[in-house]
Amino acid sequence: MAVVLLTVYFLISNYLNLWQGWPGASTLPASWFGDATANAQAWIQGLLYPVLVVVAVIITWRLPHRSLMDDSQLWDATAAYVVRIAFWGVLLVGMVDSLISFLRVEEMLASLVGEELAGNLGRATFRGTYVHYPLLILATVVAALVRTISVSWLALLVVFAEFLIVIARFVFSYEQTFMGDLVRFWYAGLFLFASAYTLREEGHVRVDVLYSHLSHAIQARLNIIGILVLALPLCWIILSLGMWDRTSSLNSPLVSFEISQSGYGLFVKYLMAGFLIVFAVSMMFQFCSYLLRNLAIVLGEYVPEDEEEHHDVQPMFEDKV
DSSP states (O other), rough: OHHHHHHHHHHHHHHHHHHHHHOOOGGGOOOTTTHHHHHHHHHHHHHHHHHHHHHHHHHHHOOOTTOOOHHHHHHHHHHHHHHHHHHHHHHHHHHHHHHHHHHHTOHHHHHHOHHHHHHTTTTTHIIIIIIIIHHHHHHHHHHOOOOOOOHHHHHHHHHHHHHHHHHHHSOOOOOOHHHEEEEEEEEHHHHHHHHHHHOOOOOHHHOOGGGGGSOOOOOOHHHHIIIIIIIIIHHHHHHHHSSSSTTTHHHHHHHHHHOOSSSSSSSSSHHHHHHHHHHHHHHHHHHHHHHHHHHHHHSSSSOOHHTTOOSSSSSOOOOOO
């Protein structure tokens, strides 16, 4: 729980730093003699990290009836929700932004919405703030209501978008920049969003010689070591290096609403930088779920299905993921 809480707070703190002008916890050593308000904000941001660890310990201690599998399924569902939000976000933003770009290319936008609004829609900051962000908020609502969407649908959308390009190019001799941008936008989302989904479904390719022949208990121990040593640190490296300050590789395009060189393409390049954030966060949650599941196996709280018939103790919780 501490890892999840720290991840969520890190994102909130990043928002406060970039969009609300807070100094950030990293300024604490140099904030003693600075502005009093900024000093207080820096201390609040810095102290909340250990406070959240304590909160996680207290919650775990006060809820002794919750098993490891309960928490594993909770973080699994959280990762799935993050991926669903991302899916609906790229779907809605891609379709709406493509429509706006098409109307701009064909010079029909001004006649529909007026010269002033058409001009504003040609600016990345305006389109991102007043078109993309509301659609992303809508995506969070839709993702909470529709829980049957699979990431494989995004693969179908990529094929459909590419099919339209082929038909438009070779049948109607029509092609615009935004059409290729849409394919890349959805294609990037497919690869990065599907990582947590594939981990959840045990779909990642394992290149091993001994692992598959080991007992579930030994496999679980190896998985725990791999998650703690490799998986979780990798997610933290992506988040910390990419979002350390305003000039970092992920923060910079998000703050500046970075777009491609073509003025008539999609205005979504900055969102593609955010795909890496979605990847790191969803994988972080899924790895936490996977870690708890393997701990449950090691502690005997859960027995994998293929061992149940050879085990005298039935599993306390079925793995419904």
